[in-house]
Amino acid sequence: MFEGIITSVSGLFEKLDKLSFNRSVKGNVNYVRASKENYLKIAAFLKENGFKRFLTVGVVDWLEKGSFEVYFIVHNMNNIYVKVSTEIPREKPEIPSLSDLWPNAAMHERESWELFGIKFSGNPMLKPLFLEDWNGPPPFKKDFNWREYVKQTFKLPQAGGDKQ
Amino acid sequence: MIREALKSLKSGFQLLKSKPITYNFPPETPLAKEFRGRHIFDPTKCRSCGLCAKICPNKAIEMVEEGGTPSSSQVKVRHPQIDYAKCCFCGLCADICPTGALRMTNFPMLVAMDKSQLLFPPEKLAQPPELKMPEKPKIKNLTSWARSRSLWVINFFTGCCFIEAIPWVSSGFDMERFGLLVADSPRHADIFIIAGYVTWKTLKRIIRIYEQTPPPKFVVALGNCPATGGTYWDSYNTVKKIDDYIPVDIWIAGCPPRPEPIGLAVVEAMNAIQSGYTGKKEEVKTSEKLRVPATKEKLEENEFLLPFGPQHPASGNFQLKLKIDGENIVEAEPQVGYLHRGFEKLMEYRTWMQNVMLVERICVLDGGSYEVGYSVAVEKLAGLEPPERAQHLRVIQAELSRIQSHLLNLGLIGGATGFHTIQRITWGDREKILYLLERLTGGRIYHIYSIPGGVRRDLKEEFKKEAVKVLAYMRKRLKTYDELFIENPVFRKRTLDIGKLKAETALENDVTGPNLRASGIKFDVRKSTPYLAYDQLDFEIPTFKEGDAYHRTLVRRMEIEESLNIIEQALKKIPSGAFKVRFAPFATVPEGEAMSFIESARGELCFHMVSSGTNMPYRVKVRGPTFDTILVMLPKILKGAKIADVPVIYWSLDNCPADHDR
Numbered sequence: 001m002f003e004g005i006i007t008s009v010s011g012l013f014e015k016l017d018k019l020s021f022n023r024s025v026k027g028n029v030n031y032v033r034a035s036k037e038n039y040l041k042i043a044a045f046l047k048e049n050g051f052k053r054f055l056t057v058g059v060v061d062w063l064e065k066g067s068f069e070v071y072f073i074v075h076n077m078n079n080i081y082v083k084v085s086t087e088i089p090r091e092k093p094e095i096p097s098l099s100d101l102w103p104n105a106a107m108h109e110r111e112s113w114e115l116f117g118i119k120f121s122g123n124p125m126l127k128p129l130f131l132e133d134w135n136g137p138p139p140f141k142k143d144f145n146w147r148e149y150v151k152q153t154f155k156l157p158q159a160g161g162d163k164q
Numbered sequence: 165m166i167r168e169a170l171k172s173l174k175s176g177f178q179l180l181k182s183k184p185i186t187y188n189f190p191p192e193t194p195l196a197k198e199f200r201g202r203h204i205f206d207p208t209k210c211r212s213c214g215l216c217a218k219i220c221p222n223k224a225i226e227m228v229e230e231g232g233t234p235s236s237s238q239v240k241v242r243h244p245q246i247d248y249a250k251c252c253f254c255g256l257c258a259d260i261c262p263t264g265a266l267r268m269t270n271f272p273m274l275v276a277m278d279k280s281q282l283l284f285p286p287e288k289l290a291q292p293p294e295l296k297m298p299e300k301p302k303i304k305n306l307t308s309w310a311r312s313r314s315l316w317v318i319n320f321f322t323g324c325c326f327i328e329a330i331p332w333v334s335s336g337f338d339m340e341r342f343g344l345l346v347a348d349s350p351r352h353a354d355i356f357i358i359a360g361y362v363t364w365k366t367l368k369r370i371i372r373i374y375e376q377t378p379p380p381k382f383v384v385a386l387g388n389c390p391a392t393g394g395t396y397w398d399s400y401n402t403v404k405k406i407d408d409y410i411p412v413d414i415w416i417a418g419c420p421p422r423p424e425p426i427g428l429a430v431v432e433a434m435n436a437i438q439s440g441y442t443g444k445k446e447e448v449k450t451s452e453k454l455r456v457p458a459t460k461e462k463l464e465e466n467e468f469l470l471p472f473g474p475q476h477p478a479s480g481n482f483q484l485k486l487k488i489d490g491e492n493i494v495e496a497e498p499q500v501g502y503l504h505r506g507f508e509k510l511m512e513y514r515t516w517m518q519n520v521m522l523v524e525r526i527c528v529l530d531g532g533s534y535e536v537g538y539s540v541a542v543e544k545l546a547g548l549e550p551p552e553r554a555q556h557l558r559v560i561q562a563e564l565s566r567i568q569s570h571l572l573n574l575g576l577i578g579g580a581t582g583f584h585t586i587q588r589i590t591w592g593d594r595e596k597i598l599y600l601l602e603r604l605t606g607g608r609i610y611h612i613y614s615i616p617g618g619v620r621r622d623l624k625e626e627f628k629k630e631a632v633k634v635l636a637y638m639r640k641r642l643k644t645y646d647e648l649f650i651e652n653p654v655f656r657k658r659t660l661d662i663g664k665l666k667a668e669t670a671l672e673n674d675v676t677g678p679n680l681r682a683s684g685i686k687f688d689v690r691k692s693t694p695y696l697a698y699d700q701l702d703f704e705i706p707t708f709k710e711g712d713a714y715h716r717t718l719v720r721r722m723e724i725e726e727s728l729n730i731i732e733q734a735l736k737k738i739p740s741g742a743f744k745v746r747f748a749p750f751a752t753v754p755e756g757e758a759m760s761f762i763e764s765a766r767g768e769l770c771f772h773m774v775s776s777g778t779n780m781p782y783r784v785k786v787r788g789p790t791f792d793t794i795l796v797m798l799p800k801i802l803k804g805a806k807i808a809d810v811p812v813i814y815w816s817l818d819n820c821p822a823d824h825d826r
């Protein structure tokens with residue numbers, strides 16, 4: 001049911017062919033992978049071409065590969081969703097902010113900054129969102145094991161919460 | 165104008181004449197038999213396989229040999245011991261038990277003044293549950309008698325268990341008949357309800373409120389989370405034992421406990437107080453680290469800083485820092501994180517099946533949608549095709565969940581505009597919807613019904629009859645709401661043109677759901693990307709262009725009607741056949757990524773899921789509908805508004821703090 005619309009979006013992406021990226025389509029969702037250099041260009045391109053709604057910013061921590069996959073999801077009210085992702089190294093992760101393109105991106109980036117420690121350069125809002133006085137590592141990184149942490153920090157209560 | 169006002173009055177009088185909807189207490193009629201309450205264990209059937217302990221997401225089951233000591237490897241006969249201070253009543257253990265030795269009953273009354281009584285060794289589990297109402301003690305002296313009859317409860321929405329304290333405010337359970345009143349100021353309160361999980365950020369506020377309450381004071385802890393960490397036992401950001409910090413007088417097990425056990429706890433507390441109990445004498449354990457940090461703000465000379473929440477009758481566990489100049493708001497800054505449990509990562513530690521139990525706890529006000537969204541995404545990843553029957557049943561679940569959420573919101577906006585009558589009425593009617601949900605799914609708030617592959621149990625013919633009755637009742641009641649509330653000139657005056665939101669601004673800031681539709685944009689995922697069986701059902705999308713608090717409320721009022729229609733059609737059209745395809749409890753899911761988009765009661769809900777080919781998700785990202793609406797949009801709408809309009813605007817946007825904090 002989405003074929004028609006999807007071809008029109010393919011046409012859209014053909015305009016982008018000078019940039020290197022890779023795209024796959026499942027249902028009405030386009031999964032686009034790009035290099036860090038093209039990430040911002042594709043974002044600007046999508047914004048210009050009617051992708052008004054900015055859903056979220058997300059991060060996947062690929063510990064074994066040593067990289068973070070940073071992505072955002074946008075929607076064009078014509079029923080096409082696009083997820084654009086790029087990989088950046090886990091050491092000193094930094095990526096340009098999208099807050100100039102979509103006003104609500106700053107808040108989502110603030111969350112990812114807090115939970116994964118990724119710096120979004122150009123985002124004026126990078127300060128703690130959920131946590132108060134937290135001085136551990138960014139909590140959502142894969143190498144921070146919550147079960148170990150919880151076991152060490154709280155002597156986990158047992159039966160009836162009282163017996164140890 | 166006067167005629168309209170008279171109309172409201174008239175329908176108010178009619179309400180007075182009609183049959184009251186308050187339930188008796190202690191409950192006379194049995195609860196729905198589908199409800200998941202305490203277990204019952206049959207030792208003769210148990211094969212000591214230990215599967216129940218293995219599947220339990222909360223580690224509430226321990227295999228013990230007779231006599232209750234932890235087993236060693238030589239012992240052959242091992243039976244489950246369940247800790248109700250940890251159990252979340254998901255029923256996964258009963259589902260997996262190969263012999264039917266462990267089953268769930270519908271008994272919810274698990275209340276104890278000593279937490280260790282909530283530990284049920286196998287022998288205790290084998291006894292059938294029985295309700296013993298506490299005996300009335302002799303009146304010791306007049307002071308304690310009077311005290312027990314006028315307990316004031318502090319109003320603080322700590323965690324998700326609070327949802328089941330809410331019915332006590334409604335006409336259904338009616339707390340006033342016990343002499344209980346909601347107090348908004350700690351200095352006038354006697355009872356502090358710790359309703360569910362406590363994060364580090366909330367703990368500091370709780371300690372402050374506790375210290376501000378004058379003795380004698382009584383603390384009631386609801387649910388498994390404050391007792392042992394419960395459902396979030398491995399979260400880095402929640403407190404595992406609240407009694408390490410604050411002395412607790414009474415524990416209520418459940419997740420969330422039903423309103424009935426809360427009532428039982430109140431009766432027990434009243435009895436204890438009447439016989440002279442004045443609360444535990446322990447001191448609060450606090451330290452510099454647990455003090456609420458002082459705020460440092462730069463203010464102009466004529467400006468003033470006003471915190472709205474987290475302990476405020478209309479805020480939920482959420483704060484708005486309001487910079488005000490006289491009556492006007494100069495700047496509003498949301499302070500969030502009071503309910504942050506770290507769901508996305510908690511899900512990485514649980515199997516695909518166990519996560520069903522977790523995922524709906526993201527948003528306590530509309531759990532059903534989250535369950536559906538999660539299951540749809542997992543099915544895409546695993547390549548499962550759920551049967552049509554399951555899709556229809558899920559539609560019924562999701563729509564019932566939407567109705568109860570909208571009813572809750574009508575009550576909240578009623579409260580925010582001073583219409584406490586409508587609050588009592590809609591929340592009372594919400595019980596009827598919850599009753600249907602409980603009959604369909606086994607849970608009132610958290611259903612644990614939609615699982616990857618379908619639904620957990622089939623629909624009974626009985627349910628259809630019940631549903632038809634409730635649908636007819638609700639349709640009639642909607643008319644009453646209109647006359648009493650929606651068309652009431654006072655309410656219109658209070659909400660029309662308040663909190664205006666333009667379509668373009670709403671889109672730019674990614675506001676979705678009823679809030680967007682009230683601003684003139686007809687966007688509903690059920691129509692734009694139909695999922696479940698929505699493409700086979702006929703329904704309208706109420707849309708208005710005004711974009712103010714009134715029309716946002718109106719959209720929700722209309723959507724209730726549409727949802728009733730959808731349920732009616734789904735019940736008629738539901739095909740026969742299987743209600744699930746098999747998805748094993750420890751099944752692995754192929755590598756890859758998938759997304760699902762769902763129209764929840766508050767707007768578009770999106771799950772992005774990555775699997776690395778194991779039996780647990782590698783990464784889950786939840787994009788809830790309130791994150792942008794509240795964190796980004798609300799401050800912009802509030803700029804320049806009047807203080808008195810803050811609760812109206814806030815609830816007209818229908819927040820769920822648990823959703824944006826996750």
Ligand code: SF4
Nearest residue numbers: 220251252254255257
């Ligand atoms: S109902 Fe759920 S939480 Fe409770 S013991 Fe069974 S599996 Fe564990």
Ligand code: SF4
Nearest residue numbers: 210211213214216261
């Ligand atoms: S109760 Fe059932 S699942 Fe648990 S050990 Fe016995 S037979 Fe196995």
Ligand code: SF4
Nearest residue numbers: 360361387388389419
């Ligand atoms: S997870 Fe269950 S016990 Fe914990 S706060 Fe929520 S409803 Fe209460």
